[in-house]
Amino acid sequence: MAKVVRTTDAAGEGKGVVLRSAPGGPALRFIDTEGPLKPLVETYYLYRWDAREVEGVERVDVGQIRFMLKGEGVLLFPDGREEHSRPVMINAPGTAAARYRVEGPFHCFGVSLRPIGWRSLVRLPAHQVADRVIDGAEVFGPEVIELLAELRRLETLEEMIAAVEPFLQARRQSVPVSHLALAQAVREWSASETLDVQALYDAVPGMTPRQVMRLCNEYFGGSPTHLRRKFRALLAALRLYRGERAADVAAPFSDQSHMINEVKHYTGHTPTSLRERIDPVLAATLDKETFYMLPEAVPETLDPHDD
Incomplete structure (x- = not known):
């Protein structure tokens, strides 16, 4: 490997x-x-x-x-x-x-x-x-x-x-200030344990769920529900790659088969191939943990603007 x-x-x-x-x-x-x-x-x-x-x-x-x-x-x-x-x-x-x-x-x-x-x-x-x-x-x-x-x-x-x-x-x-707030909220939400969609909606004050959904599609390529599936599967893949038991990793899913199908859908790998025959580029990106979407603090040089 x-x-x-x-x-x-x-x-x-x-x-x-x-x-x-x-x-x-x-x-x-x-x-x-x-x-x-x-x-x-x-x-x-x-x-x-x-x-x-x-x-x-x-x-x-x-x-x-x-x-x-x-x-x-x-x-x-x-x-x-x-x-x-x-x-x-x-x-x-x-x-x-x-x-x-x-x-x-x-x-x-x-x-x-x-x-x-x-x-x-x-x-x-x-x-x-x-x-x-x-x-x-x-x-x-x-x-x-x-x-x-x-x-x-x-x-x-x-x-x-x-x-x-x-x-x-x-x-x-430049991008609107409110969009920066949304991106930061998604970043923090992506690292949460539950990935509750309502929690994401609640984390973006001043936006309706419809607005959050629209901007998630435009910026992240999918709705909050889709992002929940994607982030959950990538985190599971990271844990499997590091050697955790599939039964333990499957806890956030409906069952172990569901976890395996979701991981394969988003990574192209099964739990076995993640450990034994992983694509080398995927290994590098998982090891690097590139799940985060924004720095902790947005530098002023980003030059955001108001809506």
Whole structure:
């Protein structure tokens, strides 16, 4: 199984989170965002796998901007659709796990967006484009293809971050203050034990349940009921990956079979494969615990505005 470790500059690999796998396997490195883009971008990452063909499973995730440095392929969605990759592609928060197949070598630089970042940078209602491949050139214009050409000439994750951040800074737009409050409420709610939907509605003063539902769809790609299922399944997957007994993990579900079905729906894995044959990228994202949607405090540089 691939091993995930945290490193610092002193470790010789740079700071961040690094996936170490067997020789010939994937190499994956994350760096959490710092500075003025932190409210919008959760993580930057660089993925490299020099195999002739790369296959894997992608759990439901936050919104992503992906720059295909090498390789091209298809995403296979649960409804049977296949969509081809784009040189720069955007993926909204999904509703179920998907599989991918790429003719390698496969190198990808990615930007994981917080929900506020999805609204500020992509500006598409997430639920309307969920489980689709969006052409980045259609959203960002031809300059994003010029940026891709620059990224393909670079070697390190740090160099790529330095190249992409000015582009993102120029693209960002402010969001209403009330939407920040909603995103913060969802973040805190996602870490709660009960994930009671009414509790989420009650946590957003000044908004009706209908407004909360609409904004959850636009920012997070699903209604509060859907988010409850997704967060519960991802937390269960994390606990199973760490070795907890399936019978204990199943407590928040109607029974153990329900838990297994939900975990497989959102991660593409069963409890057994989470422990023994887990996709290396999924292992890295679970180990990193990337469930949180906003920093604890929103920096003033986000520049929110009133409704």
